Amino acid sequence: MNWALIVTIVFYALALLHSCLGFFQKRQIFVSLALCMVGVGFLFHTVYLVGLGLERRHFPITDLPESLSFFAWSITLTFIAAHIRYRYNVLGAFVLPLVSLLMILSEVAWEENHAIPPLLRSRWLYFHVSVAFLAYAGFFLMFIAALLYLMQEKELKSKRFRFLYFRLPALQACDELMRNSLFVGFVMMSLTIVTGAFWAQQAWGRFWSWDPKETASLVTWSIYLLLVHYRLSGGWRARRAAYVSIAGFVSMIITFGVNAGLHAYL
Amino acid sequence: MSDLVLIGLNHRTAEVERRERAALPSADVPGALTELTARPGIQEALILSTCNRVEVVSRVDGADPAFEILESFLAEVSGLPRNELSESLYRYAGSEAVEHVFRVASSLDSMILGEPQILGQVKSAYSLAVETGSSGTLLNNLFQAAFRVAKRVRTETSIGEYSVSVSSAAVELARKVLGNLSRKTILIVGAGEMGENTARYLADDGAGSIYVTNRGAEAAAGLASRFGGIAVPFDQLRYWLAHVDIVIVSTAAPNLIIDRSMVTSALRTRRNRPIVFIDMSVPRNVDPAVSDIENAFCYDIDDLGAVVEANLEERRGAAALAEKLVRQESEAFWARVKSMDAAPMVVEVRRRIEEVCHSELDRYLKRNGPRDPKEMKELEILVSRIAGKMSHPLVTQIKSAHEDPTHERALLTVVSRLFKSHKDPA
Structure with a gap:
């Protein structure tokens, strides 16, 4: 192939x-x-x-x-x-x-x-890992939207209308993309954690073991939970949301990179 | 052998006073075209007369003083003295004339680069020529191609994308912050003319409800009625700031009307939904410090000027790309015209050579009696191959003759004499 x-x-x-x-x-x-x-x-x-x-x-x-x-x-x-x-x-x-x-x-x-590893010969693999990657992809898109937002905001606030001003989308448009990819990513990540817990219960008899990847993903999930909460309650949009989503993205990369403990094979 | 020639003057070569005198009212154009095509050697003609340019395009046939004929014609119809006219004129022939027509139609030759009106003016000049009957195959093809090229320039480059007026720059800024303006609400503060113009642009853009407020309630009501908007009391300004997305301020007040604290509290009420201030008044009525507040965007008249300037700069960038496109198109068009010109001669040359070869074959067969079919076929192929090999270099030369304009005519004359073609290209 x-x-x-x-x-x-x-x-x-x-x-x-x-x-x-x-x-x-x-x-x-x-x-x-x-x-x-x-x-x-x-x-x-x-x-x-x-x-x-x-x-x-x-x-x-x-x-x-x-x-x-x-x-x-x-x-x-x-x-x-x-x-x-x-x-x-x-x-x-x-x-x-x-x-x-x-x-x-x-x-x-x-x-x-x-x-x-024989452990991965499980039907849980399909669901758990595919939603995990969709969550990563959603958060990546949000990260890009946040970057675009911050760059365009800088152009618009500095009042010098140059290269990026002409090329980047409208601020509100970036904000909308941030919001929607946040919601998609958040739902997917929640599903990842839930399915992971069920799989862990079947494989090792425990829902949650605090292995490094589990812990890291919990931290990432909390950051995005914060964003979702404040987004829905009204205050956090635009610049603040952009900064937090960049922090969330960094945390997500760490989550992706931590492959020790029970997740050692990947 | 015919050629395309163009003479004209425009805003770069002639002062407005001279252009005014040279201009031809469109009612006079059909008469002038009829008169021009009656002159010897003039096959087709078109006149484009706008406030920025007067041009005559023509297909001439063997008339060597072609420019001379067009110039004296233009001097007669315009009433400009010949010497004054001559020093303002540009003269193009062949592919240069094609390129010029394409550039004009694509608004690359306009005073305001990329302005859209010129295409319409070229179109009506063309339909005048068609109605008068002074436009033939060449000009028809040329102008159809010009319209197509102009459209390509519009769609493939961003030359017409940028607004170059202050009011439309305000709309553009609002759109860069808020995205689609269709459901956004607008508050106009003050009854100034600039504010009204901008509001009109926004309304044309499909903006939602428009509210108007003014110290004098009567002026507010008048302005509101013109837009189908709603007049609101001036002392409720604070309340309305929390409920609109775009605020256009255009008053004669000498002091600040909207300050930082008003905007901060408005944003709190509207849960940080962004708000755009366009302050068109001098002196300014919106505190410049409003710009520092997150989700508030404030632009004064100088900022709008900066947008216009940046847009013009972008247009110039796009124009470079458009020029390249126009050059390619005009070269391709001229090559097409030339190969169409050469087509009858190519046919003639091929026909003559085949004729000679086949008549010789016939003679041979007559003398030596009939052959069996297999041998016949071989002889036929032999003869066709000789004919093909003979005509091929000639055809190549004819087709590429236009690439070398100094020898083009001489070459074509020699070929047509050698092959006794009916049409002599001189």
Whole structure:
């Protein structure tokens, strides 16, 4: 199935190139081309993942290369959804660098015939890990929206109307994207923790063991809970929400990176 | 052999006073076109006359003093003395004329770069020429192509995207903060003219309810009725700040009307939903410190000027891209015209060579009796191949003749004489 992976990487890289061209030159044609390429890349990516799963006879998120690839897939999925909903032309130039990077890392770190721990041969894997990655993707999108917000706010407050002013979306638009990706990410992350707890109960007889990844994800979840709470109660939007969501994103990366204790295999 | 020529003057080459005298009212254009196409060598013609330019485009046939004919014609119809006219004129032929027409239609030659009216003016000049019957195949193709190129420039570059008036800059700023303005509410403070203009732009943009307040309630009511808005009492300003998204201030008051504390408390009431202040009054009526408050955005008249300036700068950037596009299109168009020009000669050359080859074959067959079908076929192929090999370099030369304008005519004349073509290109 490796050819599908190569085709995917090529299409994502081309899409990234065209998004950047569209961003710098402000030409719609490049943005539209980039979107077509993302679509095609995503299709091949899906074919690749399905093929890999069938070939290895497991859901392909059991080692690092597999998960990087799946993470990239989740981000692309949320990106396409966000584009269909909001049509912000600049999104690709900010989201696709990570997607391409993840794909390349996945290809570099590739290992053949790895054995998966028997623990992962469980139906919980499908649900637990896929919602986890969707949560990560949602939070990543929120992080990007927060960056766009802060940059555009700086332009608008400094009253010097330059490069970014002309290219970034309206503040309210960034804020809306922040809000919606927060809600999606938060629901997904809550589901991750709940399904994780049930799986843990089955596998080890305990719902919660305070292993490093569990603890880190609880911290991340709390940060986003705070955001959701204050967002709904009215006070925290815009700049404050943007700062907190950046903090949440950092915490999320730590959560993703902590692979010790019970989560040692990944 | 025909050529495309263009002469004209515009805001860069002639003062407004001279342009005024050269301008042709559109009622006089059909008569002038009829007169011009009656002159020797003038095959097709079109006149574009606006307040910024007067131009004559024409297809001429073998008339070497083509510019001369057009110039004396323009001097006659405009009433400008010949010497005054000559020093203001630009003269283009061939692909340069094509490029100029494309640039004009795409508003790259306009006084205000990217202004949209010029395309409409070119379109009506074209329909005048069509109605008069002075426009033929070449000009039809040229102007259809120009309209297509102008559209491409509009859609593929951002040249027309940026507003260059103060009022529309205010709307643009509001949109950069609030996004879609369709359900946003507006409060107009004061009955100044600038405020009214801006409110009109916002209303055209589909903004929601409009409220008007003023120290003098009568002026407020008058302004409100013009927009279908609602007049509200001036002493309730504090209350209304909490309930609108855009505040346009345009009064003659010498002091601050809206201060920091008013905005802070308004934002608290509206749970931090952003609010945009456009302060068009001089001296300013909104405390500049309002800008420091999170979720409050305040712009005065100088800031709007800065937006306009930045927009013009962006337009100039987009224009560079548009120029490139126009150049490519005009080169492609001219190559197409030239290859269409060459088509009859190509056909003629091919026909002559094939004729010679086949008549020789016939003669040979007559003399040496019939052949069996297989040999016949081989002979036919042989002869066709010779004809093809002979005509190929000639056809290539004819088709690419326009790339070398100094020898184009000489080359085509020689070829047509050699092959006794009916149409002599001189």
